[in-house]
Amino acid sequence: MNTQERLERVTNAFRTRFGAEPSSWCRAPGRVDLMGSHTDYNLGYVMTMTVDRDTWLAARPRGDREVHVASLNLPGSAQFSLDDIQPAGDSELRWTDYIRGVAKVLQEAGHRLAGFDGLIHSTIPLGSGLSSSAALEMATAIAFQELSGFHLDTVEMARLGQRAENQFVGVNCGILDQYSSALGRAGAALLLDCRDLTSLDVPIHPDIGVVICDTKAPRQLIGTEYTDRRRQCEAGVRVLQQRQPEISSLRDVSIDVFQRYQQDLPPAVAQRCRFIIEENSRVLELKDALPHGDRQKLHHLLHASYVGARDLYEIAVPPMEAMMNAMLQGPGVIGARQAGAGFGGCMVALVEADHVERFASGVAEAYTRATGLQPSIYPVVAAPGAGLLLA
Numbered sequence: 517m518n519t520q521e522r523l524e525r526v527t528n529a530f531r532t533r534f535g536a537e538p539s540s541w542c543r544a545p546g547r548v549d550l551m552g553s554h555t556d557y558n559l560g561y562v563m564t565m566t567v568d569r570d571t572w573l574a575a576r577p578r579g580d581r582e583v584h585v586a587s588l589n590l591p592g593s594a595q596f597s598l599d600d601i602q603p604a605g606d607s608e609l610r611w612t613d614y615i616r617g618v619a620k621v622l623q624e625a626g627h628r629l630a631g632f633d634g635l636i637h638s639t640i641p642l643g644s645g646l647s648s649s650a651a652l653e654m655a656t657a658i659a660f661q662e663l664s665g666f667h668l669d670t671v672e673m674a675r676l677g678q679r680a681e682n683q684f685v686g687v688n689c690g691i692l693d694q695y696s697s698a699l700g701r702a703g704a705a706l707l708l709d710c711r712d713l714t715s716l717d718v719p720i721h722p723d724i725g726v727v728i729c730d731t732k733a734p735r736q737l738i739g740t741e742y743t744d745r746r747r748q749c750e751a752g753v754r755v756l757q758q759r760q761p762e763i764s765s766l767r768d769v770s771i772d773v774f775q776r777y778q779q780d781l782p783p784a785v786a787q788r789c790r791f792i793i794e795e796n797s798r799v800l801e802l803k804d805a806l807p808h809g810d811r812q813k814l815h816h817l818l819h820a821s822y823v824g825a826r827d828l829y830e831i832a833v834p835p836m837e838a839m840m841n842a843m844l845q846g847p848g849v850i851g852a853r854q855a856g857a858g859f860g861g862c863m864v865a866l867v868e869a870d871h872v873e874r875f876a877s878g879v880a881e882a883y884t885r886a887t888g889l890q891p892s893i894y895p896v897v898a899a900p901g902a903g904l905l906l907a
């Protein structure tokens with residue numbers, strides 16, 4: 517579906533549902549991490565890149581204090597008053613909590629909101645680690661600004677989206693997804709500092725393609741496993757802090773300091789901490805390798821990230837291992853690793869740009885042979901951060 521077809525599809529569906537055409541078109545992209553798994557909530561670094569798959573929110577002012585929304589990706593719809601924002605209750609309508617939550621935090625931050633009719637359409641796979649939830653939050657925040665007539669600082673918009681997801685939806689995510697969707701740039705990855713909430717553009721060498729390899733393996737246990745990992749990292753910080761009081765997150769711990777005190781940590785906690793500390797330094801190393809296209813270095817960094825994620829952080833599941841094997845044998849592969857939080861979902865490969873098509877078909881075939889699953893494999897390029905689709 518090209519952009520024109522997508523516009524027509526959403527316009528027609530909007531007209532059918534709301535009896536008029538939308539007046540505002542808001543969009544926010546998904547994203548993929550090229551390095552930095554689970555480093556965001558440890559206030560470290562991530563090399564993140566927006567992708568050219570995004571969520572649209574077509575909207576039209578209502579003139580009252582109600583929000584009516586539907587999605588072309590999931591069943592059900594929501595109608596709620598801005599004067600009394602409650603969670604949906606019904607699990608089928610949980611997706612509407614992302615919208616309710618953004619409305620709630622925006623109001624709590626002092627913004628006066630206007631009601632709207634809205635229709636959502638996304639080309640980001642839902643629940644696969646490319647941050648469809650953050651894209652939905654950012655598209656919603658753009659729509660409220662556009663229709664209510666106020667302007668948010670972009671970093672503040674990301675923070676509020678994270679707050680909505682943490683406090684209203686009840687997902688204890690870090691800032692990475694919202695920051696990337698809000699501040700991502702066309703044509704470059706971002707080196708994000710999750711403590712300072714600043715980022716640096718890192719261009720990717722033009723001969724290198726970025727390919728998403730979606731295992732299509734359902735992500736299971738992700739909620740509890742994610743919470744366990746966070747707790748283990750926090751437990752590690754508490755012990756290390758007793759040795760060196762200036763340590764407030766794993767971001768502050770060098771590998772030397774870690775090695776000095778690692779025997780004081782329970783073994784599982786030490787494993788988790790080691791991964792985060794090493795992953796942070798890999799992100800910083802990638803900053804130089806990516807623009808120069810240093811193939812050997814890229815291969816080594818991505819591979820070490822996967823091995824650490826599998827053996828130390830233990831977020832790999834068998835379909836990811838099968839995908840990793842397929843990617844490493846794919847024509848033109850430079851490097852490959854996990855993406856998102858792990859436990860299934862998407863992975864990512866750097867591939868010689870002129871081999872991308874052959875890589876995609878070779879990997880799909882090998883992965884299906886190994887698992888019986890039909891993956892989804894496609895190249896992506898860095899797209900602009902959240903904003904208006906049509907000004």
Ligand code: ADP
Nearest residue numbers: 587589590611638642643644645646647648649
């Ligand atoms: P990810 O952010 O990696 O895609 P999450 O589990 O964090 O995975 O978020 C996915 C959830 O976000 C979906 O299950 C749904 O509730 C909501 N969501 C995201 N995009 C849409 C959409 N286009 N329409 C409706 N709900 C969506």
Ligand code: MG
Nearest residue numbers: 647648649650
């Ligand atoms: Mg998400």
